[in-house]
Amino acid sequence: MTGPRATVRLQFHAGFTLDDAVPLVDYFASLGVSHLYASPLLAARPGSTHGYDTLDYSRINPELGGHAALARLVARLRARGMGLILDIVPNHMAVGGSGNAWWEDVLAWGRTSPCAHMFDIDWSPPDDSLRDRVLLPFLAEPYGDCLDGGTLELRHAPDGTFACWHYEHRFPICPRHYADLFDPDDTPAPIADLLEALRTATPDTAAPALARLAGWARTPDGTDAIARALAWMAPAHPAGRARLHALLERQHYRLAWWRTASDLINWRRFFDITGLAGLAVEHPDVFDAVHRTVIALYAEGLIDGVRVDHVDGLTNPHAYCTRLHRALADAAPRRPPHAPPGAPLYVEKILAADETLPADWPVDGTTGYDFLEQVDVLLHDQRGADALDDLWVWGAGGATSFHAEEQATRAAMLDGTLAADLARLVHVLSGVARRDPHARDFTPAALDRVLRRILIQFPVYRTYDHDGGKLLHEVCQSVRPALVAAQQPVLDWLARQLGPGGPAQAIACLVHLTAPLAAKAVEDTGFYRYGRLLSRNDVGTHPGRFGGTVAAFHAANAARRRDWPRAMLATATHDHKRGEDARARLAVLSELAQEWVRVATRWRDFNAPLRHRASPDRADELILYQTLLGAWPVGDRPLEQRMTPDFHDRVAAWQLKALREAKRHTSWIDPNPAYEQACAAFLAGLLSPDPENRFPRMMDAFAGRIAPPGALNGLAQTLLRLTSPGMPDLYQGCEFWDFSLVDPDNRRPVDFPARIAALAQGADIGTLLPHWRDGRVKQALIAAILRFRATHPDLFATGAYRPVRVLGTRRQHLLAFARVMPGITMLVIAPRLPAALMPDPTDLSCPAMLWRSTTLDWPDAPPGPWRSLLHPGRTLDRAAVLDLAMLAGSAPLDVLVTA
Incomplete structure (x- = not known):
């Protein structure tokens, strides 16, 4: 095994463990994948569905099966010649709740804690009340109300420590204050000297005293004395509340209502998430503590590369990447003989429209959001922008x-x-x-x-x-x-x-x-x-841009081939706002802009009786129609069977999140139940199974109209991801059509048995095109290309990239390029703007007459014979290739190779 040829991203959690992935390895190997690309595996907050809320960097998450389960998975990968790339989270840790030993040590000891410098805390903030203290905005209510209501409760733990608890949140009490927990007239004689010694203890010297305190607390006398102390500090009576308040005011933190975070917080968070605290990983010892297990896993041969989450959150990304690259290189000699050489290193990085990854970073490239943007904009027709602008600005009252x-x-x-x-x-x-x-x-x-x-x-x-x-x-x-x-x-x-x-x-x-x-x-x-066209609103995209050009796509591919030939290529991720094929379907609206304006306006008028006091407003209504259209379950079954309660629930969950994220009429911080309920009722009315409800049939008819060209868009973006310079990444389950919505919808369980069974049938694309609605044709496309990549890795890793010019009346609807190296040439032909190609709903074929005056301008094309990777048995000579004869009466995409 050499470097990664293709990855498959898997989201691990308690419901899908490392052992659950072991039986899938053979399937991924048969598909042509070379590496699993795992979500974070280190110990996270219990019940985490994503792994980005790390609590402990020293061990594999036990909910995923721990170190032993990882070893079992990697053993199976090795048996199939495969590897594993691990997503790591060096920017932040989970705080609040309990279980983060580093964070709780800071809370207990303040600036004297050996962990104090590990977090990005401002110990001298503008608010003097927080000088040398950490704001803890985790209280469900204002501090005084929590104190009066008894939701701040002092507890003693078996390890001898005391902490104040607020529901699931643990706030340690500094050991120097333990003596103050006991009534001076009732201080236990056996530990009086111990409590006095703790008054001047340091983090380095407190452990023996705490161990002795824990032992004493387990005795009958100790148990009784601890109980009396806790009762003395109990907030159930005024004196206890006063004593508890005085104790809390002396701590190295200030407890606060969660709403104070925006105004007062004095430590860096991940974005604005108060449950995730930023790490100062620029300090060498912090770097080592955060990466010790990751480096050990690499040295042990249990991982083969790394993906760095949110690299822009780090103080100095270049220095960080250099240090990590060096650490992996230093560990390489300790890897077992069967482990592959090298250590691919990818960074999650959102690039602006004209921004490039700094050339001096010692990484293999980004995780592929930039490619998502390049292929997405290619599939949109710039000519539709003005009409959709008008619909959005005047019809919905949105921003210009x-x-x-x-x-x-x-x-x-x-x-x-x-x-x-x-x-x-x-x-x-x-x-x-x-x-x-x-x-x-x-x-x-x-x-x-x-x-x-x-x-x-x-x-x-x-x-x-x-x-x-x-x-x-x-x-x-x-x-x-x-x-x-x-x-x-x-x-x-x-x-x-x-x-x-x-x-x-x-x-x-x-x-x-x-x-x-x-x-x-x-x-x-x-x-x-912003809802001009939702297919242009996704992570890594730039909605201000609308349509792209073939020339721009070629230029981007050539630049990546030159600068970052091993970069990841992604069109679906665990963070996408809507599935890759939902975006591909919605992109068709850019070609049918005038028709969509009429349809959306008609729907708005038709559904006016469902609105309650202008809720939802026109902007939210238009965004909802697009979401329904992109995710609509098109198929051969009766509409009543496709419009399931599960579909309604999925869209309803998306709607609530979308409304609150938009922060126009409601938000997570200040929910507006009346508006949310009106929008939920509107959605329920739209999807009502009542036979008198005509809207589902209206939606189904228009979705059926754009689904065939949408499917061609989906196949095109898949084909381009698999063949463009770089390394393709497949998000879990996206071998079939991906009409998912934003998380958690895009992290739902995957029906792998269905995918395994489909691949085992071995059907080719030509056979599956008449059944394109079930998604198996997309899987067949992926398998055909990835298997070819496995047998010709050098063609994709180092082969030249040659744009091929298309001439004729349909030149705007095709993109062609060749990958070339001595002895072999591969020609890729993909459709774009496919609505004008009139794909047949039965098999996505386009009329043969479309291509009569469209040819490839490729003077130095090899003579052939050429064979198709997508249609086994199809061979063509040079003239037929240049004349695009292979497209006549078929779906307009192919991959041809000649040796």
């Missing part, structure tokens, strides 16, 4: 552009969930300004006003050292015209401080703000507000 929507959401984030992060940046810069005679008159308010302008215009997730401050300069220049004269010197000063050579702390605060700001404003808000 995604850029305007993004700016509005960025401003809202800075005022809302990320207000404390902005305040931290202002506080740091204010401190710098006070020490600068030329800037000391720049007040915090003045800095805040200009910073907001910069942040609202920021076009990427974050800056890096390599660009020499060019990006920041461009942003500052773009905001300059909007500033008054008095703000110009502030802007100039900020540009110097936040650019190359500026204070490290200020730059770190900036990059730790711009990344979550981009994610929250775009992916987690803007994508749910």
Whole structure:
């Protein structure tokens, strides 16, 4: 086995363990996959469905089967010549609740904890009440109400420690304060000296005393004394509440209502998720602690590569990737002989429209969101943009552009969930300004006003050292015209401080703000507000762009072949907003824009009686219609059998999440039950099984109209992912059609037995095209290409990329390129904008007459014979290939090879 040829992403959790994957290895091997690409496997919060809430970096999650189960899975992989790439989470850990030993040690000992520097905590924040303390915004109600209501409760643990509990949250009490838990008139004589010794204990010296305390607590006298102490501190009576409050006020943290987080939090989170605390992995010892098990697994031969989650959350991604690359290389000599060499390293990175991955990062590339954007925009017809703009702006009352929507959401984030992060940046810069005679008159308010302008215009997730401050300069220049004269010197000063050579702390605060700001404003808000065409709203895409060109796609492929030939290629992920084939179907609306305007307007009028007091509003209604259309269960069965309660429940769950993420009428923080219930009732009315309800038949008719070209789009994007320069990734279950919605819908259990049975039948694409609705044709396409990749890995790894020009009346509807190396050439032909190709609903074939004047302009095409990978037995000579004879009367895609 060499490096990865193709991966399959699997989401592990208690309902799908490592042992559950063992029987699937043979299937994936038969499909042509070379590596499993596993979701995070280290110990996460109990019940985690995704693994990104790590609690313990030192062990494999026991809910997944632990180390032994991983060894069993890898043994099976090795037997089939396969490997495993592991998703790791170095940016953050799960906090709140209980079970994070590092975090709880910080809470117990404060800045003296050996773990204090492991988390990105601001010990000197703007709010003096938090100086040398950690804000813990985990209380369900305001602090005083929790205290009065008795939901703050002191408990003693078998290990000798005391903690205050609030439902599932554990807040350790500093051992130096244990003596204060006992009534001075009732201090137990056997441990009086121990309690006094603990008053001056340190994290290094407290362990023996705590062990002795634990032993004493297990004695009858100790048990009684502990019970009396807890009763003395109980909040059930005023004196107990007062004592408990005084104790909590002395801790290294401040308990607070969850709503205070946005305004006061003094530690970095993952985006705005208070249950995930940012790690300071830039410190070498923190890096080692976080990666020790990962490196050991690599040395042991149990993993073969790494995928780094949210690399932009790290203070210095380049330094981090360099350190990780070096650590893996240093561990390589310890790998067992049967383990493959090398250590592919991928980073999850969202690239802006014109952004590229820094060339000096020692990685193999991104996880493929950039490719998702490149192929997605290729499938959209730019000519439909104006009509869909009109429908959205005038028909739905939406924002005039995604850029305007993004700016509005960025401003809202800075005022809302990320207000404390902005305040931290202002506080740091204010401190710098006070020490600068030329800037000391720049007040915090003045800095805040200009910073907001910069942040609202920021076009990427974050800056890096390599660009020499060019990006920041461009942003500052773009905001300059909007500033008054008095703000110009502030802007100039900020540009110097936040650019190359500026204070490290200020730059770190900036990059730790711009990344979550981009994610929250775009992916987690803007994508749910802007509904011009939802197929352009997904992770890695840029909804402001509408349609792409063949030339641009070729250029992107050539650049990847040159710069990142081993980068992942993805069109579906565990984070996508809607399935790859749902997007492919919706992309057809870009070709049928005028017709869609008429259909959507007719539906809106027809369903007016279902709306309650204008709820949902027109924007949410149009977004709902598109979601239903993309996920609609098209098939041969009667409509009544396809419109299942499960389908309604899935869409209803999506609707609630979409409404709250959009934050227009309701939100997670401030739900609006009346609006949510009206929208839920509207959806129920749309999907009512009542025979008098005509809308499902209307939806079914239009979905059936666009499903055939949508299927061709789906096959095209699959084909391009499998053959373009890079390494294709298959998301679990997407061998069949993927009409999933946003998580958790896209992480539902996969029917692997059905997929195994379909592959075992061995049917080719030509045989399966008449049954295209069941998805087996997509699986056959994947298997045909991946098996060929397995026998010719060098063609895909190092073969040249040659765009092939299409001539004639249908040139806009085909894309062709060749992969070439000495002795072998592969020609790829894929359709685009397929509505105009009039695919037959029975088998996706297109009329032969379409191709009569369309040819390939390929003067140096090999003479052949050419054989088809998709249609076994089909061979053609050079003339037939250039004349596109193979497309006549068939689905317009093929892969031809000649040796």
